[in-house]
Amino acid sequence: MSLVSSNQWAVETRTRASSMFFVIAAVAVLIAFAAPFFLSRSGIQDLFFILTMLVLAQCWNLLAGYAGLVSVGQQAFVGFGAYAMFATVILLGLDPLVGVLAGGLMGALLAIPTGFFAFRLQGAYFAIGTWVIAEVVRLSMAQWKALGGGTGTSLPTTATRDMVGVKLVQDIFGVRSAQAVDILCYWLALILAVASVVFIYRLLRSRQGLGLAAVRDNTVAARAVGVDALRIKAAVYIIVAFITGLVGALIYVQKARISPDAAFAVTDWTAYVIFIVVIGGIGAIEGPIVGVLVLYLLQTLLADYGSWYLLALGLIGIAVMLFAPRGLWGLFTERTGIQLFPVRRILTGGTNKTNGGTNV
Amino acid sequence: MTILALKNVSKSYGALKVTQDVSFTLEKGEALGVIGPNGAGKSTLFNLITGNVLVDAGQIEFDGRDVTRENPMARCLAGVGRTFQIPQPFDKLTVFENLVVAGAFGSSASESDVTGRCADILEQTGLGPRANDLAGGLSLLQRKRLELARALATQPKLLLLDEIAGGLTEGECVQLVDTVKSVHATGVSIVWIEHVLHALTSVVTRLLVLDFGKVIGIGEPDEIMNSKAVREIYLGIDV
Numbered sequence: 001m002s003l004v005s006s007n008q009w010a011v012e013t014r015t016r017a018s019s020m021f022f023v024i025a026a027v028a029v030l031i032a033f034a035a036p037f038f039l040s041r042s043g044i045q046d047l048f049f050i051l052t053m054l055v056l057a058q059c060w061n062l063l064a065g066y067a068g069l070v071s072v073g074q075q076a077f078v079g080f081g082a083y084a085m086f087a088t089v090i091l092l093g094l095d096p097l098v099g100v101l102a103g104g105l106m107g108a109l110l111a112i113p114t115g116f117f118a119f120r121l122q123g124a125y126f127a128i129g130t131w132v133i134a135e136v137v138r139l140s141m142a143q144w145k146a147l148g149g150g151t152g153t154s155l156p157t158t159a160t161r162d163m164v165g166v167k168l169v170q171d172i173f174g175v176r177s178a179q180a181v182d183i184l185c186y187w188l189a190l191i192l193a194v195a196s197v198v199f200i201y202r203l204l205r206s207r208q209g210l211g212l213a214a215v216r217d218n219t220v221a222a223r224a225v226g227v228d229a230l231r232i233k234a235a236v237y238i239i240v241a242f243i244t245g246l247v248g249a250l251i252y253v254q255k256a257r258i259s260p261d262a263a264f265a266v267t268d269w270t271a272y273v274i275f276i277v278v279i280g281g282i283g284a285i286e287g288p289i290v291g292v293l294v295l296y297l298l299q300t301l302l303a304d305y306g307s308w309y310l311l312a313l314g315l316i317g318i319a320v321m322l323f324a325p326r327g328l329w330g331l332f333t334e335r336t337g338i339q340l341f342p343v344r345r346i347l348t349g350g351t352n353k354t355n356g357g358t359n360v
Numbered sequence: 361m362t363i364l365a366l367k368n369v370s371k372s373y374g375a376l377k378v379t380q381d382v383s384f385t386l387e388k389g390e391a392l393g394v395i396g397p398n399g400a401g402k403s404t405l406f407n408l409i410t411g412n413v414l415v416d417a418g419q420i421e422f423d424g425r426d427v428t429r430e431n432p433m434a435r436c437l438a439g440v441g442r443t444f445q446i447p448q449p450f451d452k453l454t455v456f457e458n459l460v461v462a463g464a465f466g467s468s469a470s471e472s473d474v475t476g477r478c479a480d481i482l483e484q485t486g487l488g489p490r491a492n493d494l495a496g497g498l499s500l501l502q503r504k505r506l507e508l509a510r511a512l513a514t515q516p517k518l519l520l521l522d523e524i525a526g527g528l529t530e531g532e533c534v535q536l537v538d539t540v541k542s543v544h545a546t547g548v549s550i551v552w553i554e555h556v557l558h559a560l561t562s563v564v565t566r567l568l569v570l571d572f573g574k575v576i577g578i579g580e581p582d583e584i585m586n587s588k589a590v591r592e593i594y595l596g597i598d599v
Contacts, residue, residue: 009479011471207464207471214450214461221448224410225462225514226436345471347456347479347491 012346013205021340032190036173036183044186048254050296051189055196055247056269057276057288059240062200064274065283066209067236068216070123073130074244074270076114076137077107079263081245082252083141089159091146096155096163100188100249107245110137111238119234131266138264152259160256185254192250196243201285204343208232275313279320281327285341290329362421363388363518363549369408369418371573378404380573382418386518391550393560393581396570397593402553403445405570406520409551410442411435423517436466441516445523445553447503451496455487455506458495459513466514478513485509485539501528508539518549525556533559557585569593 036044056074064070081103088099114133121129142150160166161177169180203209214222215229222229248269252258262268272295280291298316302309324331333339364386371379378401386392394402407413409420411432420428427435450458459481463474482488485505490498495506504524511519521540525533537559544550544563554560561567567584569577571593577584584590 009476011475210453210457210461210471211465213453213457214465217450217452218448220412220432221444221450222461223432224412224436224442224444224448225510226433226466226468227461228433344454344492345457345460346454347475347482 008349009347010349012348013342013344015339015342017338018340018342025340029190029194033187036186041179041182044182045254046296048182048186048189050292051186051193052247052251053272053276053295054193054288054292055189056244056273057280057292058193058196058200058285059243059247060270060273061277061282061285061288062203062236063240065277065287066204066212066216067233069233069237070127071118071130072127072266072270072274073114073118073132073134074240074273075264075266075268076130076134077110077241077244078248078251078269079134079141079260080110080137081107081248082258082263083144083147084245085249085252086147086153086155086258089155090153096159096253097165097188100246100253103249104242104246107248108238108242110245111241115234115237119230119237134264134266138260141264142260148259150260152257152262154258155253155256160253163253181256182254185250188250189247192243192246197285197289201341201343204285204341208235209343210345212236275317277327278317279327281329281331281333283326284329284333284339286329286333286339287327291327294328361388362386363390363423364409364551365419365421366409367419367421369415369420371404371408371413371416378573379408379415382570382573382575384568384575384578386549386551388517389544389547389549390566391544391552391564393564393567394551394553394570395555395557395560395567400570401573402570403522404573406442406522406551406553409435409520410440436514437468439515439517440520441466441511441514441518442520443504443507443511443522443524447500447507449495449498449503449506449510451494453495454492455495455498455509456482456491458506458510462510462513463515466516474513477515481509481512484542485512486535501532508536512543516548518551519543521550521552521554523553523555525554525559528556537562 035047039047056078060074084106085096085099085103088094088102089096118126118129118133147153160181163181163184165184166177166180169183170177173180173183211222211227212232214227215232219229248263252263276288276291276295279294280289281287298313299309302312320327326334362385367383369379369382370377382405394405396402404413408415411427411430415428419426422435422438422440425438427438450461453461456478459478460471460474463469463478464471467474479491482491485508487502487505487509490502498506508521508524525536528536533556540550540563550563552560552564561581564581566579567581568575569584569590576589576593577587
């Protein structure tokens with residue numbers, strides 16, 4: 001992006017590292033699309049886990065790291081989206097993919113009343129408020145007898161077997177329908193992950209993104225220069241709810257079995273997500289990408305150690321917070337100055353030469 | 361034509377009356393100085409004008425419109441620009457980005473439209489060499505300059521300056537006065553709170569004196585500085 005003014009001023013946001021990275025990223029995405037051709041079913045399931053957690057983490061990072069909205073109630077939108085998908089399939093008899101879309105829309109819809117209450121709270125009270133709201137939604141869903149009440153229910157096997165695209169995937173790979181559903185869900189997760197990263201990056205580089213950064217740094221000053229702080233925060237909250245609802249629904253198309261306790265689990269959908277963002281680096285798009293890989297590695301390495309695994313996660317989380325408050329990616333950027341998703345607007349040109357600065 | 365009119369404006373915090381029945385008007389293009397001892401309610405007066413604090417009683421008109429109940433954002437968009445006495449930079453944005461936010465949102469323009477103007481303001485306020493540095497790393501003097509620069513970037517019709525000359529060397533003060541004068545020359549109305557009187561009186565044509573939230577005098581600088589009440593209360597001189 002290069003904006004030249006009459007006085008020969010120019011603004012640069014792209015760096016050499018980022019331009020190179022985009023080429024590598026594009027190749028990586030293409031390889032990822034082809035993964036079902038050379039990876040086993042469990043490999044695809046692992047990738048599905050990584051990608052869905054990545055989307056949840058990107059959302060939480062946008063919410064907490066950029067909009068300053070530290071929510072511990074994002075499981076409300078995962079679960080609500082998933083239940084909306086189940087309702088669409090079981091009660092309306094529609095395709096699960098329509099259900100995924102419905103999950104996103106219902107997530108966004110839910111964000112309007114919950115935001116109305118949560119936005120009256122600040123800081124820690126906001127965090128607690130969002131958790132309480134998530135519990136309320138969980139308890140309400142547990143009353144929904146048509147979807148199994150407190151014990152939950154399963155998607156009818158015919159629904160996933162007849163899902164749009166499953167037949168095609170079966171023919172291409174010569175696999176059974178259950179595996180075809182996994183592959184299809186994986187592709188959708190990949191599309192969603194790429195789309196959400198691109199969307200968040202574009203948002204942060206836009207005028208609204210700059211306003212969001214100003215609100216995060218100093219709300220009073222932001223209002224004084226004409227930024228509508230409340231509107232920007234509310235928009236972020238609702239958009240994040242939409243994406244979180246989509247992912248929640250998609251996760252449960254793949255799982256095919258839902259219960260209120262699982263769908264609204266604070267550990268699975270919020271604690272792990274916060275871990276990913278904190279470990280990787282809050283307030284940077286690269287952070288969740290690093291964090292999700294670390295979480296996956298830890299899960300794989302420590303899978304046989306039961307509750308020691310959670311203990312280790314907690315200890316690592318504390319260590320990173322103490323010694324690298326900007327996360328692993330923050331540590332790396334500090335040392336090398338490399339940014340893969342630069343959002344800085346660097347002013348160049350003009351009559352008096354401005355120096356490059358020490359922008360971090 | 362009047363740009364700003366306060367009519368019987370009052371504000372209390374509990375039993376403490378910080379603004380009592382304040383009325384004055386400012387003509388378009390005029391520069392008014394506000395003086396008064398610490399705690400006289402000068403900064404509160406600004407917060408009332410910008411909407412950061414809402415009045416208990418009275419009315420505020422800006423540019424021919426009643427803005428008494430409007431929020432700070434709406435008043436900024438209407439043309440009220442301000443600096444904060446304690447600088448409030450966007451720490452994790454660069455100096456240039458601080459101005460772009462103000463330029464893009466404060467005057468409802470796109471980023472590319474305000475780039476040139478923001479860069480020019482940086483040059484004008486002596487922040488050019490720090491354009492790409494994080495605002496959080498600026499010295500106090502530079503933060504004060506940034507306050508002024510950011511307020512200018514919103515393209516205000518009325519500029520409220522809150523003690524921007526304090527702690528400056530003589531040379532820096534002259535520079536600052538020149539900057540304020542050049543802004544004033546473009547037709548921007550100014551209200552300036554300042555303890556550095558010689559800087560103030562070289563720009564403003566009228567002075568308003570506040571004490572305990574009340575206006576105790578308003579008029580030409582010479583007349584005000586020589587009045588008995590001001591010398592007693594403000595300068596602490598026995599006459």
